[in-house]
Amino acid sequence: MPNVILEIKNLKKTYPNGVRGLRGVSFQVLRGEFLVIIGLSGSGKSTLLRCINRLTDATNGQIKISIDQTAEKVDVTKFKSPTAIRALRKSIGMIFQQFNLVPRHTVIKNVLMGKLATTTTLKSILGLFSVADRTEALNYLELVGIADKAYLRADHLSGGQQQRVAIARALMQKPQILLADEPVASLDPATSHTVMNYLKKVNHELGITIICNLHDLSIVRQYATRVIALKDGEIVFEGSPLAINEDWFQKIYGIGALEKEIG
């Protein structure tokens, strides 16, 4: 199967305090997919994403990624050296619920930080990014529709705008995969759709595979090409977003949970 970009086998994570975040998760991701992972808080969604780019180290199992189309898939959980882990992170972009921009820097500088992996330490400390990098940064800001905000301080932007800056920063890495950890959980419904639309655009126009954690089912149905549901660190559902009916909903979110309608 040449178009499998990511293959996870029996992934387990036990935290030092004994909490079991993941209890053996296996699935595959195809190139170009918009995969959404749903589940309650504490179901292991974040842990799963963070294991993929090694912000968290898995206890057990395999995560095989083919960084470019021709290369063999390699098990990234085996990576030991910081250099290998940095190379992995370079090819995987990530956006977060709290945006995680550097508040005091300008928007364009935040976007340029996506190029840190390919900039030497000395040049990055002196802030010497190439003209090509700057043009690229402005292009990505254009893509997410906030080129006019490029020279404002990042913390002067609204939440939705900050998340778009974060997307632009991730795009600067020229990633194969974009991980999105609850990207719209701290945004209002209208802004949520704007941000999700930009993610969809990135997925369609740039062909970047997206793995996204969400908990709002109405958004999931609109954007996902495939859904995986986690409960207590295990996969309880895998399939089309349209296949999640009332029964499945109750299984994933617990008996008595009601689906609320938003926007």
Added chain:
Amino acid sequence: MKPYIIRRSLLDGFCFSVICSAFYFYLPEAVLNTEMNFKLQIILFLCELILGALLSSVLYRGRITTLGAKIFQPDFNPGVAEAKNFYRTFWGWQFLVTLLILFIIGIFKTRFSFFELLNIDGLQGAQRLFLGMASPNWQVLPQAISNIIETIFMAFIATTLATPVAFVLSFLAAKNVMKGRMAFIIYLFLRTILNLVRSIEALVWAIIFSVWVGIGPFAGMLALMMHSIASLTKQYSEIVESVNEGPIEGIQSCGANKIQTIWYAIVPQVILPFISFTVYRWDINVRMATIIGLVGGGGIGTMLIKYQGQAMWAEVGTIIFVIAVVVWLMDQASAVLREALK
């Protein structure tokens, strides 16, 4: 053994030995204060400490809350408030009695005496001194000013040299930066060294350096610098440890290395508090520099000790006036600067 048990035993043991020492007052002076009995006293103290620790664990088994248990025992029921008033508890009385005995011993040890305080000869001496200082000799003013400028520059150079060193060390002494085994060893090593340096007062450093490089402002400056490096590193690293982790993960997920992460995610968050602490350190250093002069660190302090030695109180008055004005000005300026940097 759990650390809180050790802490509880030590505190209760100490309280017990303090309470025991109340009974020594009945013993004749000769038994206690001769050098021959020094060993005996140490052994006695250690025995009391151990006895107290044992007593503490007996009381703890008997469900009586001792002071040590009250302070160090982890709270298993955080929602439950103390039902009894403190004067009806064992630990309350243990605390009061220990404090009272310590206070009484302290009164004797510091030779507290109203007689000396109100002695007529002494009062006249003090009066002479105050009168002298109240009518300063302005002849020495130019010299005092040139000396205080030397003091201010001592503080300035000490702070300026200490700041970059402390800046680099602070990241190596911050727990959230030093993850991994090797890094943690460096962190522990550095923390120990810094605590050691900081526990030696600047005054003692001045004595060391005045032997090393000779009496004068250079020795004083080096002493202030040593102390500033240790103090600033500690303060800086505490700020580094309290930064928001979000931007750090954001930068790490871009594939940045350690130095890039520190520079882009941590430094922007800590730079203003760093500057604020640096300004405050300069302010502290000016005050310390006057004292350091007393032991040969140069500047205004050396001039002060010279005139004080000759009981020239009018000149001393001038010097104290100059110091007070400069310290007050520095204090105000640094407060205004720090307020603006918030």
